[in-house]
Amino acid sequence: MENKANAARYYDIHEEKVFNSGHQACPGCGQALAFRYVLNTMGPETIAVVPPSCAAIISGPQPYSSMRIPVYQTTLEASAASAAGIKRALIARGKEHVHAIAIAGDGGTYDIGFQALSSAAERGEDIIYFCMDNEGYMNTGTQKSSSTPRYAYTTSTPGGKPTKKKNLAEIMAAHQIPYVATATVGFPDDLVRKVKKAKEIKGTRVIIILTPCLDGWGLADNASVKISRLAVFTGIFPLYEVENGVKYTLTHGSDGTPISAYLKPQRRYRHLTAEQIDTIQQEVDEQYDILLRRVKCFA
Amino acid sequence: MISKPTAMLLTGNHAVSYGAMLARPKVIPIYPITPQTPIAEKLTELQLSGALEAETMTPESEHSAMAACITASLAGVRVFTATASQGLMLMHEMLHYASGARAPIVMANVNRTIGSPWGFWPDQTDSLAQRDTGWIHYYTESAQESLDTVLQAYRTAEQVSLPAMVIHEAFYVSHSLEVVEVPSHAMVDSYLPPFTPEIMLDPSINRSWGNVVNQEMFWRHRKYLGEAMEQTLEVAAKADAQWKELTGRGYELVEAYRCADAEVIIVTMGSMAGTTREAVDMMRARGLAAGLLKVRLFRPFPVQKLQSLLKGVPRVMIMDRNFSPGLGGVLHQEVKAALYGMKKAPPLYGYLVGVGGLNVSPALIEKLVRRTLREKAEINSIWVGE
Ligand SMILES: Cc1ncc(C[n+]2csc(CCOP(=O)(O)OP(=O)(O)O)c2C)c(N)n1
Ligand code: SF4
Numbered sequence: 001m002e003n004k005a006n007a008a009r010y011y012d013i014h015e016e017k018v019f020n021s022g023h024q025a026c027p028g029c030g031q032a033l034a035f036r037y038v039l040n041t042m043g044p045e046t047i048a049v050v051p052p053s054c055a056a057i058i059s060g061p062q063p064y065s066s067m068r069i070p071v072y073q074t075t076l077e078a079s080a081a082s083a084a085g086i087k088r089a090l091i092a093r094g095k096e097h098v099h100a101i102a103i104a105g106d107g108g109t110y111d112i113g114f115q116a117l118s119s120a121a122e123r124g125e126d127i128i129y130f131c132m133d134n135e136g137y138m139n140t141g142t143q144k145s146s147s148t149p150r151y152a153y154t155t156s157t158p159g160g161k162p163t164k165k166k167n168l169a170e171i172m173a174a175h176q177i178p179y180v181a182t183a184t185v186g187f188p189d190d191l192v193r194k195v196k197k198a199k200e201i202k203g204t205r206v207i208i209i210l211t212p213c214l215d216g217w218g219l220a221d222n223a224s225v226k227i228s229r230l231a232v233f234t235g236i237f238p239l240y241e242v243e244n245g246v247k248y249t250l251t252h253g254s255d256g257t258p259i260s261a262y263l264k265p266q267r268r269y270r271h272l273t274a275e276q277i278d279t280i281q282q283e284v285d286e287q288y289d290i291l292l293r294r295v296k297c298f299a
Numbered sequence: 300m301i302s303k304p305t306a307m308l309l310t311g312n313h314a315v316s317y318g319a320m321l322a323r324p325k326v327i328p329i330y331p332i333t334p335q336t337p338i339a340e341k342l343t344e345l346q347l348s349g350a351l352e353a354e355t356m357t358p359e360s361e362h363s364a365m366a367a368c369i370t371a372s373l374a375g376v377r378v379f380t381a382t383a384s385q386g387l388m389l390m391h392e393m394l395h396y397a398s399g400a401r402a403p404i405v406m407a408n409v410n411r412t413i414g415s416p417w418g419f420w421p422d423q424t425d426s427l428a429q430r431d432t433g434w435i436h437y438y439t440e441s442a443q444e445s446l447d448t449v450l451q452a453y454r455t456a457e458q459v460s461l462p463a464m465v466i467h468e469a470f471y472v473s474h475s476l477e478v479v480e481v482p483s484h485a486m487v488d489s490y491l492p493p494f495t496p497e498i499m500l501d502p503s504i505n506r507s508w509g510n511v512v513n514q515e516m517f518w519r520h521r522k523y524l525g526e527a528m529e530q531t532l533e534v535a536a537k538a539d540a541q542w543k544e545l546t547g548r549g550y551e552l553v554e555a556y557r558c559a560d561a562e563v564i565i566v567t568m569g570s571m572a573g574t575t576r577e578a579v580d581m582m583r584a585r586g587l588a589a590g591l592l593k594v595r596l597f598r599p600f601p602v603q604k605l606q607s608l609l610k611g612v613p614r615v616m617i618m619d620r621n622f623s624p625g626l627g628g629v630l631h632q633e634v635k636a637a638l639y640g641m642k643k644a645p646p647l648y649g650y651l652v653g654v655g656g657l658n659v660s661p662a663l664i665e666k667l668v669r670r671t672l673r674e675k676a677e678i679n680s681i682w683v684g685e
């Protein structure tokens with residue numbers, strides 16, 4: 001596992017220029033970084049599907065596009081099915097080498113698009129599904145999704161969300177698909193490696209990328225990378241991969257940093273009581289422990 | 300491989316499957332629903348036997364099935380799917396996406412009541428509720444016509460870049476056995492060239508679709524869609540004429556049957572057109588001058604054709620096997636609108652018959668014709684039960 005000092009070295013990977021500057025993300029948005037790492041690693045032999053979300057805004061308004069690949073914008077429910085349709089057509093046309101990917105938000109993945117994703121996974125559709133997880137419906141003004149963590153403020157949970165974040169990585173792992181991974185923009189090497197690995201595998205592959213949202217989380221313009229690293233170091237969003245539903249590998253995890261270090265800089269947690277912070281800490285510890293046991297079990 | 304035209308005993312649904320097979324679709328995403336299932340079953344059977352070379356896909360819902368149809372079509376291959384009733388309802392959002400993306404998908408819909416309450420009966424409300432989705436809508440009355448129309452639909456849809464729906468009713472058409480002439484692959488290949496769009500989702504072409512537009516672009520996009528619809532009238536008529544040349548079977552977009560000197564013309568769609576044809580023959584034999592006007596193409600709505608065929612007719616009665624609550628029969632309303640302001644417009648009698656799948660017999664049709672001759676026309680559609 002990488003230590004803090006090591007992780008601070010600058011980002012240096014080979015990139016193919018697929019994602020361009022001039023996109024429409026808020027300046028400092030974590031998701032724009034994820035777009036860059038994902039697309040520039042996928043390369044030009046790729047067709048992307050994007051549903052309504054900040055990803056659709058980042059894709060750019062007609063007739064412009066921030067991506068040098070064909071992009072099809074679908075409905076909020078349909079990303080996985082739309083990507084599968086593209087791949088099936090590519091297979092029928094003898095162009096199997098072209099990748100079909102979906103880039104969807106957490107709302108479009110954990111909630112309204114989940115049915116299509118689960119079915120695509122069950123059918124083993126040959127697609128790579130990227131979930132840009134900013135833990136809420138940001139495009140519509142920060143409402144909760146089932147990815148929103150407990151106690152986080154959103155405009156639909158103004159008193160703080162009373163329930164837990166859905167564990168999508170585990171749900172997708174339970175589909176026993178070849179590859180499920182979590183990643184975040186504060187660990188670009190890790191993210192890029194996972195995208196590369198996914199590219200080499202056939203079947204349904206899902207990468208859930210924590211992408212801090214400045215407005216929705218209440219962060220300073222320069223805070224998205226830092227907060228995404230704290231999410232990992234506190235153990236609330238550990239980075240791991242699951243192959244075929246059984247082989248767990250932790251790539252970056254908790255270094256014991258208390259959860260308050262992650263919660264404090266975020267406006268969405270400003271109202272938390274000490275007790276609530278303790279509850280979150282307990283839940284994080286429990287979940288992290290379960291993950292470590294899974295990793296050990298399959299080591 | 301069907302090497303020569305072959306007579307087969309087929310249900311309406313299996314006729315659709317044979318039509319689809321002959322079109323050589325490459326991707327078939329499909330979700331089962333009564334009474335559409337035999338279409339899907341026959342296609343997967345044909346695929347397994349090697350008669351059909353296609354990627355079949357079994358998603359979790361009609362919404363996803365249509366989503367996959369759209370992208371597969373945009374990625375450059377011919378696609379086919381089929382649904383009915385609740386499935387069509389679930390697809391509604393994607394139907395708009397399909398026409399917006401100008402994807403020439405062909406889909407069969409088997410008309411069935413929409414819940415609640417639950418029912419399985421022939422009723423055209425499901426597809427008529429999709430009339431504003433930008434799809435071409437064909438209504439057919441027999442297994443043979445359904446097979447032939449699937450192929451005409453591809454020929455038309457791909458020329459105007461619009462999706463097309465071929466619609467027949469539950470059981471009356473979908474499950475009734477008929478002798479159907481299945482054309483040969485060679486005939487169909489000569490009629491329907493391979494689907495090779497110039498623009499498609501492909502890295503070597505690098506074009507995208509669906510990003511956000513401004514008002515002016517949206518306006519222009521809708522206007523172009525409207526122009527394609529207008530063009531469809533001519534393209535579909537030609538596709539029908541060419542099919543007739545090839546097979547001897549043509550249906551026209553609006554068929555006028557024994558309408559000359561008619562005292563009453565009966566306007567209807569789907570299986571009721573077949574029954575009405577029988578009823579017209581019976582009535583004519585008894586000296587009752589009735590005629591049938593079958594609307595086969597419902598979208599684009601052949602307004603001019605209807606105007607010219609109905610001008611100066613003493614009385615016109617419209618039979619609707621559907622219901623738009625708060626308005627009445629959909630075909631009644633559409634015909635009213637089409638004829639509005641026309642000189643020598645006929646009085647219109649709208650009858651809600653067969654709603655919910657009630658049987659519409661030749662005897663009932665004759666009864667309604669006699670009523671039409673007797674009574675004054677009313678603005679609203681009138682409920683009729685047997
Ligand atoms: C069927 C449907 N319902 C609602 C919407 C409105 N809508 C657009 S984007 C969005 C939120 C998406 O949230 P998420 O997927 O997390 O993406 P984010 O905006 O956070 O990037 C919603 C609810 C829609 N486009 N379609
Ligand atoms: S709202 Fe949030 S996720 Fe969306 S572009 Fe802005 S910072 Fe990024």
Ligand SMILES: [Mg+2]
Nearest residue numbers: 105106134136
């Ligand atoms: Mg989101």
